[in-house]
Amino acid sequence: MPTVSMTVNGKQVSADVEPNTLLVTFIRENLRLTGTHVGCDTSQCGACVVHVDGNSAKSCTMLAVQAEGAEITTIEGLAKGSDLHPMQKSFQENHGLQCGFCTTGMIMTAVDMVNKQDNLDDASIRKGLEGNICRCTGYQNIVKSVKAAAQEMEG
Amino acid sequence: MYDFDYKRPSTLDEAASLINEDSVLLAGGHTLLPTLKQRLAQPETLVDLSAIDSLRGVCPDGDKLAIGAMTTHAEVANKATIPALASLAGGIGDPQVRNRGTIGGSVANNDPAADYPAAVVGLNAVVNTNKRAISADDFFVDLFETALDEGEIITNVTFPTPDAAAYMKFDNPASRYAIVGVMVAKTSGGVRVAVTGAGPCVFRQSEMEAALSGDFSPRALENINVSADGLNSDIHASAEYRANLIKVLAKRAVAQING
Numbered sequence: 001m002p003t004v005s006m007t008v009n010g011k012q013v014s015a016d017v018e019p020n021t022l023l024v025t026f027i028r029e030n031l032r033l034t035g036t037h038v039g040c041d042t043s044q045c046g047a048c049v050v051h052v053d054g055n056s057a058k059s060c061t062m063l064a065v066q067a068e069g070a071e072i073t074t075i076e077g078l079a080k081g082s083d084l085h086p087m088q089k090s091f092q093e094n095h096g097l098q099c100g101f102c103t104t105g106m107i108m109t110a111v112d113m114v115n116k117q118d119n120l121d122d123a124s125i126r127k128g129l130e131g132n133i134c135r136c137t138g139y140q141n142i143v144k145s146v147k148a149a150a151q152e153m154e155g
Numbered sequence: 156m157y158d159f160d161y162k163r164p165s166t167l168d169e170a171a172s173l174i175n176e177d178s179v180l181l182a183g184g185h186t187l188l189p190t191l192k193q194r195l196a197q198p199e200t201l202v203d204l205s206a207i208d209s210l211r212g213v214c215p216d217g218d219k220l221a222i223g224a225m226t227t228h229a230e231v232a233n234k235a236t237i238p239a240l241a242s243l244a245g246g247i248g249d250p251q252v253r254n255r256g257t258i259g260g261s262v263a264n265n266d267p268a269a270d271y272p273a274a275v276v277g278l279n280a281v282v283n284t285n286k287r288a289i290s291a292d293d294f295f296v297d298l299f300e301t302a303l304d305e306g307e308i309i310t311n312v313t314f315p316t317p318d319a320a321a322y323m324k325f326d327n328p329a330s331r332y333a334i335v336g337v338m339v340a341k342t343s344g345g346v347r348v349a350v351t352g353a354g355p356c357v358f359r360q361s362e363m364e365a366a367l368s369g370d371f372s373p374r375a376l377e378n379i380n381v382s383a384d385g386l387n388s389d390i391h392a393s394a395e396y397r398a399n400l401i402k403v404l405a406k407r408a409v410a411q412i413n414g
Contacts, residue, residue, distance in 0.1 A: 002161060019161035019201070020191075043189055044329075046251065055229070055254040061188050062255070065161050066181075066203060109250065130331070131249025 006067045008033070009077030017064045024048045026064035027074060035075035035104050039133070046132030049105040050074045056112035058131070075104040078111065087111050087149040096145030098136035106132050110146045120150045156191045163203040167210070167285055167308065173202045174306035180204060182225060182260030185252055210259070210310060218316050224259025224309040231258060239320035239338065240278065243270050246324060248331050259309040262294075265301050265356065267387065268332035272357035273322060277338025277349035280314045298355040317342045321408040324352075325400050327391055334392050335400040339367070339408035346371065348405055353386050353397040363405055372413065373406035 005014040008031060015030050027036050027050065036059060039047030043061040050059045051073040078085035087107050090096065097103040106129065113128040114120065120128070125146045126139070134142060164170040174180070177199035181187055190196050204210055210225040213234040220237055232245035232253060247253055247261075247270050261271040262282060275282065275291045282289045285308045294302050303309070320340035324333045333352030337360075340347045346367040348360040366375040381401045386394035 019159055020156040041192070043185065043252070046249075049251060052254075056251050057254055058251045061185055061251075063161070063184070063188070063201075065163070066184065066205065068163070112250070128250060131251045 002065055004064050004068050006070050006072055008072045009074060019063065019065055021064045022060055023050070023062040023064045023067050023072075024059035026067075027059060027072070033074050033076050037101055037104060039101065039105075044131075044133065045102070046105040046109060047102050049108040049132065051108060051112060054112075054115075056109050056131075073108075075108060078107070085111070086152040087114070087146070090145045090149035090152065091142075094141050094145040094148055096138065096141045098134075098138050102132060102134045102136075106134065106142055110149065113146070114150045114153050118154065120147065122147065125150075157194060157197045159191075159198055160200040161203065162200060163206045165206045167207055167310065170202055170204060170207060170308060171285055171306065173200065174308075175200075176305065178202050180263070180308065182263070183227065183256040184260075185248070185256040186260065186264050186266065204259075204308070216313070220314045220316065221311050222258055222314070223311045224262075225257050226259075228253035228256050228258070228261075237278070237314055237316055237320065239317070239322050239340070240274050240314060243274050243322040243324075243336075243338070246270065246322075246326070246331065258312055262312060263301060263303060263309055265295055265299050266332075267298055267355050267357075268327075268334070268352045270322070270324065270333055270336055270351060273333070273336045273338040273349045273351035274314070275312060275349075276357050276359060277322070277340045277347050278314045278317055278320060279340075279342055279344060279347060280312050282312050283310050284308055285310055292359075295357050300356070315342065319412045321411040323404040323408045323411070325404060335397050335404055337401060337404040337408055339363075339405055339412065341371070341412070350401055353401055355385075355387065360401065360405065367409065371409065373409050376402055376406050376409070 001016040027033050037047035039045035048060040049056050109132050125143050179198040181201045181203040211223045214221045228244045228247045235241040280291050282294045318341040322338045324336035335352040338349045346364050348363040351357045381398040383394035383398040386397045388394040
């Protein structure tokens with residue numbers, strides 16, 4: 001079994017994994033970081049989005065071995081202690097979630113979007129969220145949350 | 156997924172030496188991994204090309220643009236100096252697909268609804284491999300079939316800068332795959348019109364090319380009757396609908412070029 005090493009939320013981790021282990025399985029089952037979800041398992045819903053070297057990626061469509069040497073950030077890596085990340089706080093304040101299953105992926109995608117684009121309007125937020133599906137039909141408040149957080153993050 | 160071995164070579168030669176009939180190349184993995192999950196393929200070994208640095212990057216080279224095979228769609232969208240190509244790459248899938256999926260993987264897979272084949276054929280690009288250079292018109296053969304030999308590795312795709320070009324796509328709202336996509340380009344070798352999504356494989360619409368060579372305006376396409384024969388028909392669109400879209404999108408592309 002190959003050994004894979006990567007940095008997850010700032011911590012160096014290493015484990016022996018079968019080559020066909022998905023990154024999301026490694027994150028959830030080896031590292032017990034269960035904030036990253038498996039929704040569709042077919043690269044469509046975005047519940048499994050994490051950051052790989054600063055870019056959002058669907059961790060159900062990556063092998064753990066492909067992340068060798070990478071810097072991974074999961075939802076658990078956003079808050080500083082009990083201080084929530086501005087995007088997390090904004091989802092809370094704007095009722096950007098109902099059941100919450102898609103939320104961690106939404107937030108990881110949204111943080112990547114705000115890091116890379118300035119002056120986000122509703123249309124570009126919706127385009128940026130194309131890879132994330134919410135089945136509670138909560139998009140209105142998700143867009144509102146991202147917009148408010150973007151203003152906060154861009155300061 | 157079935158079991159497989161995984162190799163991540165750091166040079167092209169090493170990668171070539173690892174290929175045999177039981178191995179497959181892994182680029183961004185956004186087609187291959189879903190295929191493996193569905194157990195539609197059972198390779199013994201995955202040869203991951205991601206550690207070969209020479210396969211990555213967008214490099215202007217005189218009047219050409221060379222794009223490394225392992226360059227992601229997001230990088231092409233941000234860095235390609237041919238606006239029609241950048242815009243095409245920026246419309247593939249969703250942000251996460253664009254952050255992982257690669258031009259080499261897409262071109263080698265030759266999905267009938269993929270966007271890149273329209274860019275490669277429409278802009279008359281050259282697909283370079285570890286063995287030879289293949290012109291766009293010779294590269295795409297049929298449904299999921301290319302001119303690549305077994306074990307041949309795409310190194311980069313070289314796009315000549317067109318005088319003007321535009322890509323118009325009618326996309327599936329869920330997947331963003333092209334129901335039909337049309338690239339129209341004014342190139343040094345004449346007008347080219349490449350169509351993806353509509354048939355089993357990307358193709359050139361020569362009647363439109365001839366019409367646009369005489370009069371580069373949407374009007375010139377008005378009387379062309381696009382046949383539905385041989386076009387795809389599925390739950391998303393009938394062959395007749397796709398035939399109509401070819402004309403609509405070609406006209407829109409010409410209109411965009413003419414500003």
